[in-house]
Amino acid sequence: MTTSLSSYLDQLERMDHDYPLLRMIQPDGSKAFAEDDYDVTLLLSFYKQMLRARMFDRKAINLQRQGRIGTYAPFEGQEAAQIGSASALQQGDWMFPTYRDHAATMTYGHSLETIFRYWKGRIDGCVPPAGLNILPPSVPIATQLLHAVGASWAERLKGQDRVAIAYFGDGATSEGDFHEGLNFGSAFNTPTIFFCQNNHFAISVPIHKQMKSRTIAQKAFAYDIEGIRVDGNDVLAVYKVMEYAVEKARRGDGPTLIEAVTWRYGAHTTADDPTKYRDQSINEERRDEDCLLRLERFLRQEGVFDEQQIEDATHEIAMEIDEAVERFERAEEPNPNDMFDHVFEDLTPSLREQHQQFQKEVTS
Template sequence: MTTNSTADLLQVLNEHGEVVRPDLLPDASTLTMLYRAMRRIRHFDERAVVLHRQGRMGVFPPYGGMEASQAGTALALTPEDWLLPTYRDTGAALAYGLPVSTTVAYWRTSPHGWAMPEHLKVLPFYIPIATQYPHAVGCAVAEARQGTQNVAMAYIGDGGSSEGQFHEALNFAGALNAPCVFILQNNGWAISVPTRTQTRATNLSKRADGYGIPGVRVDGNDIIAVYHAASEAVARARRSEGPTLIETVTYRVKPHTVSDDPSRYRTEDLTREWEAKDPVVRLAAYLRAQKLWDDAHEDALQSEIVEEFEAAVREADTYPEPSPTEILDHVFAEPTPQLRAQGEELRREVNA
């Protein structure tokens, strides 16, 4: 996989908890905000796996170990901006503001999770690889033509950078000076295919050079560096200075999905190395060393997170079971004649 070389990697807090760029350290309130966000989305990831084992959640793609990459980018946005996640970016959507109950419903394949809240510009967790990037360009261009300063942030994994839509979107965004921030989470694997097998490139952020836009490579397990890079890119887009590609170098320590067995295609030695670079533990250690966090803070936060999650699950449990016809309800704002005919046929079959 791509090596974590500090020579070309933006880093503020290294894996040993040492500050290597004190000039980029945010204030204490921002540091604790970043930590709280990572703890919150990690709890969802861990509990989602448990719910799946209990038969109370559908197939779920864990993102544990990638909390800094997801929270650190999404927190650079405002609710007026667009967030376009992949199926592995539940953490980013939660950090952006997607309600936990809606998120649980989505991964239960309930219609109550299909429609995103009207107050948030977040798209569903699309499964097709790299479609998020051209969609983001469209959202960004639409915002620019309306005269806003809103931006669009889209995510893909390292495997997505091998898709044609990755290149088309970067070219499109550069040519139109679209206010986009492209997040490329290099987590080492495209299902069972390692990054080194996909490409000989060792710095995927340099692909931005071919389209005349900036590329930044950042330690994806250092949320301070990720948040800084994302905030700079968002500010640049708001100033009408165009798109940015950010490669966050991280690692998928969890399986591809809850139904995956990673031991079939990788050893656990490298995974253990990356577990030692845990983004949540890294920032917690620094906060404690700076006397900004202690056991009392941690206990209070955990109680708050558990209460929020359990209340959301209880709410999701009250949602009625979907009817088969609901699968057609959200395809178009106004159903086409074909959809209406299909709906009628499906209703007849159900009633029979």
């Protein structure tokens, strides 16, 4: 080894590639930065939104178990990451969610009824309220990063200051589309927020078996964009980081990769059994860092956690969810022929054949 190479390698070794975890509220509910302004009213509203999302999620699992909706992808544990991020967007911005991001879409304005319709396999479950740019959940992993880059680039070309957020999981960062998206976003300075919820698993594959990188945030380094690693169970920290990334993107200073470190308590979807691939006791340990519990601890320490108020909110949310279920179940059954629409303007020959065969079967 030449001297110059060994001193170069020494220098490399000393380079700091660590991406520390940003936190505003500690797991015990105390403030991480005493001098910072913690907006208690905002945090109380985040708490209620997180409660609403959790109750929705548990209801959806029950509906699936009763055969009233199809397979469902639970998000319990990830509420803070989704609600903190979606709260920093403005109307007109673009949201590209996955199948697990309903806390984000409902925060941004999707109706609960529509989300239930989606899980019943209905095309109208993909349609957002007028004026809200929420795309249908992406089931193919990481494809939505490219869509978000394209949409946000188009906004820039039109001279608008709208931004796009792409949600994805840790597993998605091993896909080619992730790297293509970051490269394009970096090269064209697009106003895109790449928002990764690192819940430590891609179905049954734990993150350490999937990548050798110490963090996901560090993957931004190769594309010369900022990578920020934030505690995804701390709704305030996620919100602050998102506010920063959104403002930066709006003023034309390009994309950011955010890694929100979190945990999914439940199954990947209601179709798998997590006891087959992970020790369930680990969930119990993780509960001590739970996003709702943490915020409750914080609000109690601030003296603003009013039991009666939370009980009333719980009751109102339960009614809202029940009404959404009732409306969704009263809706007319969809036409199964719908499944042949909306993908191709002109059906491919094999799909045309399948469609004819299908029609013959349903009418015979």
